[in-house]
Amino acid sequence: MANTSLLKLEDDDNIAAASKRLGMSRREFLQFCATMSATLGLPQGAEAAMATAVAAKKRPSVIWLHFQECTGCTESLLRAEHPTLEKLILDVISLDYHETLFAAAGHQAEDARKKAMAENKGKYVLVVEGAIPTRDGGIYCKVGGKTAIELTKECAADAAAVIAIGSCASWGGMPSTDPNPTGASGVAPVLGKPVVTIPGCPPNPYNFLSAVVHFLTFGALPAVDHLGRPKFAYSRLVHENCERRAHFDAGRFAMEFGDEGHRKGYCLYKLGCKGPETYANCPTILFGDAGGGTWPVGCGHPCIGCTEQGVGFAKPIHMVAKMKNIEPPLGYPRIVEEKGTGATLGAAAVLAAVAGLAAGAGTIVARNLGLSHRAEELERLEQTGKNPAPATTSGEKAGV
């Protein structure tokens, strides 16, 4: 039975050692685990399990491949806001192959990759950063004489889990922008099976870390949606949790950059904000964790929809967004829910009362009231016309 009390961990030697390694006080370390656990939407007690797992230092071996990308994902991990996050990442995982961070080069580096793969066969985590060119046999990206396609397949074969980090690896991202001369693709189509994706340009390092710590603590990657995105981070629209939401509903819009409305912090919808059609937790945990306590909308720039295929790098920045509430996706848990409260009983009853009054209204009301599970069930009902199946974690289907 896992320990579920943070208080009991105050005197734990492992926790003390982990805090020391990370240059944090024990209290800060435990608070950090609690914050991470809340971000993941885990029940009370999970933070202690998480702290124990991180402190136990059973670091999974990670092999990190770079393909068509700008290394921005790695940069965002290493230049993370809180001084401890990059330390924590490097403490939590054993980064056995990473082209940017390697001192080794050439054959030495390739040997290290093969060695790590052999030693940790079936146990390592493969992280792919960057799109994979598929046109003309994949010749547009080669590392050590092998195409990106070959490398991905070779490294994924014996991996315990595969994570596609960044929009490029998730769905093609910027390199796949029309006319996509190299046939840039995400990881999943190349492997022919779903993987966990952490889209974003760059993605939030906190989301990556949370997914890895979830793997470390529970032995599996977190539950994901139909696009492989962890639900804890990508199940709500930017619009839903936006700090400027009240301006939207009251019709107070910035009309151009620098005008009165813009200076007053009004809604950026008319400047092309893609918040209403983009799933990400940027308003809650702040985009990119880049520091300064801000995110694009927070500092006056419309969301460009960088996490969302067909929006980011596809629609012009000034183009007005589609109000996507009309097409709800599969799951909508709250991104950050105070532990123990969940969606309110009140919300459930309001939903039950009004859902039947308009066709297809159930999911909309459920999502507006934050009733993720109900919305998911209703959505499934609408699609299959059958009774909802017992809840399972779709995380089981992802990864390898």
Added chain:
Amino acid sequence: MSQTLEKPAPKPFRKRAFQAPQPSPAPPSADDPTLRLEHMYRRIGETSMHDLPFVNAALSVEALGFRRWRGDWVGAVITPWFINLFVVPGGGELWSDLPAGDRCKIAFPLGELEFIADNDASAEIPAHQYCPLFAPPSQFNSQEGARAAAEEALRVMFTSPPAEPAPKPERPDVSRRAFLRIPGN
């Protein structure tokens, strides 16, 4: 003078650079805000929301069901771009002055619902809080349908939920006496 030798409290992991200003206390509304709300949203509908792609032309602005509850005004508002539950300050217990965009939970007989705060000193209703039900209300093809949904939501939120078995407390309920007892005694 306090000693500054103590270690400063740990910084929160996320601190927003931009914080909407704390509004001055909202003036309580003495009369029913129905007409003023309708007037305000009709004007918004004719100006800044005019012809936006998500606006539902089958709906028109209507505020309904406003009543005083625990001193504040509670009702629903239908506009072509949302159907929301509303709380307007009436000098009662529900109201709290929050910066625009902040979220709060308000308890009704049915249970707690999450509301979004808004305030705009220049508006006819300078401060209100709303709970989005339909945003946007694209499923409705008539005002009657929208009205029925809003009325039903209001009826339900003022109805006590059917009695349910009490949820189990997440941690053992430790009494003060047990807490203070010396272990082993």
